[in-house]
Amino acid sequence: MSKATIPVQDLKRHYNSMAGDLKGAAQRVLDSGWYVLGQEVKAFEKEFAAYLGARECVSVANGTEALELALRVFQIGPGNEVCTVANAGMYSTTAILNAGATPVFVDVEADTLTMSPNDLAARITERTKAVIATHLYGCMADLDGILAVARARGLSVIEDCAQAHGAKRQDRMAGTWGDIGCFSFYPTKNLGALGDGGALCTDDQGVAERLRALRQYGWSSRYHSTFRGGRNSRLDELQAAFLRVKLPMLDRWNQRRQQIARLYNQAFRDTRLILSKLDDDSNVVHLYVVRLPQRDQFRQLLTEAVVGSDVHYPVPDYSQDSVREQLGGHEPLPETERACCQVVTLPCFPELADSEVDQVVSAVRAVLKRLPA
Ligand SMILES: *Cc1c(COP(=O)(O)O)cnc(C)c1O
Numbered sequence: 001m002s003k004a005t006i007p008v009q010d011l012k013r014h015y016n017s018m019a020g021d022l023k024g025a026a027q028r029v030l031d032s033g034w035y036v037l038g039q040e041v042k043a044f045e046k047e048f049a050a051y052l053g054a055r056e057c058v059s060v061a062n063g064t065e066a067l068e069l070a071l072r073v074f075q076i077g078p079g080n081e082v083c084t085v086a087n088a089g090m091y092s093t094t095a096i097l098n099a100g101a102t103p104v105f106v107d108v109e110a111d112t113l114t115m116s117p118n119d120l121a122a123r124i125t126e127r128t129k130a131v132i133a134t135h136l137y138g139c140m141a142d143l144d145g146i147l148a149v150a151r152a153r154g155l156s157v158i159e160d161c162a163q164a165h166g167a168k169r170q171d172r173m174a175g176t177w178g179d180i181g182c183f184s185f186y187p188t189k190n191l192g193a194l195g196d197g198g199a200l201c202t203d204d205q206g207v208a209e210r211l212r213a214l215r216q217y218g219w220s221s222r223y224h225s226t227f228r229g230g231r232n233s234r235l236d237e238l239q240a241a242f243l244r245v246k247l248p249m250l251d252r253w254n255q256r257r258q259q260i261a262r263l264y265n266q267a268f269r270d271t272r273l274i275l276s277k278l279d280d281d282s283n284v285v286h287l288y289v290v291r292l293p294q295r296d297q298f299r300q301l302l303t304e305a306v307v308g309s310d311v312h313y314p315v316p317d318y319s320q321d322s323v324r325e326q327l328g329g330h331e332p333l334p335e336t337e338r339a340c341c342q343v344v345t346l347p348c349f350p351e352l353a354d355s356e357v358d359q360v361v362s363a364v365r366a367v368l369k370r371l372p373a
Pocket of ligand 1: 037062063066077088089091092134160163183184185186196197198
């Protein structure tokens, strides 16, 4: 029998590791007779806010709408520019365009692939109202640098934490540095539901109150719409109950991700792979991503060696057909272009066994020997 491919992630194993607790949570919700925005949602918001050290958490239907509502709550829309990166899978760009604003693409740092504060400073205009800083692959962006630039120009700072649940620097969690932190609970995320989900966190109670209105038709109270720009973006009780089961395990899962990434980095340190930094808890390794110029050939050989891989993300946002149609062509951003051609994601998830890590290591080292220089 041929060996099964080691997957980049495996939601079935993740589910199996806590199936009983999840079934119990589902049963509790089914029996309750209340299915959207109820006690489970309230409890989860409280627990997640406490975990983050934020005053308020407002849950929504998904991470992209969290970003969109973060812009809307600051009344950012047509005529306004929002700075973001182009190597992070179109999420922030989708939110900016849906809010009616114009994305302005900022290049990334060569070592972390997150937003360059220097390039940010160069791209701000009098129309710029906000910056969305994405913590990519679990690695926190340079918030000190970004906040210094943004605060000097009076811009709102929105953190995209959809890949960085639980990341922290100097004991301060990702999501609590800027004005609003946005999260996705898509099933593959470090903290994932069993369907779609999202949340925003903030220390500003007025902002939280407006967000609660915007996620439900702009209602200040039932059937009274007071806030413009409202929509329907609510979290289900079922998803909130699942998230409450999982939240207490998030730190342990992140530690296992970091452990696997450290094993890989150690094993690949003398190869030609460009590795990500893993110094501290500012990287919770949502994805283990390495870089090399011969990426596509490398992946093909890995497939033959029954090791799964993926590319996050192959196309810069400004080169996507939908964006080109709306905004026209864009000058290439050098580090962004390089990243999109070179990044490759290797298997890394909490339930990955040590023996599988060894298999990936051997396969990667063998494949690299066969690649032309
Ligand atoms: C997953 C993701 C999102 C969007 O989340 P959805 O819940 O799928 O809308 C936003 N930003 C980043 C960086 C993500 O990885």
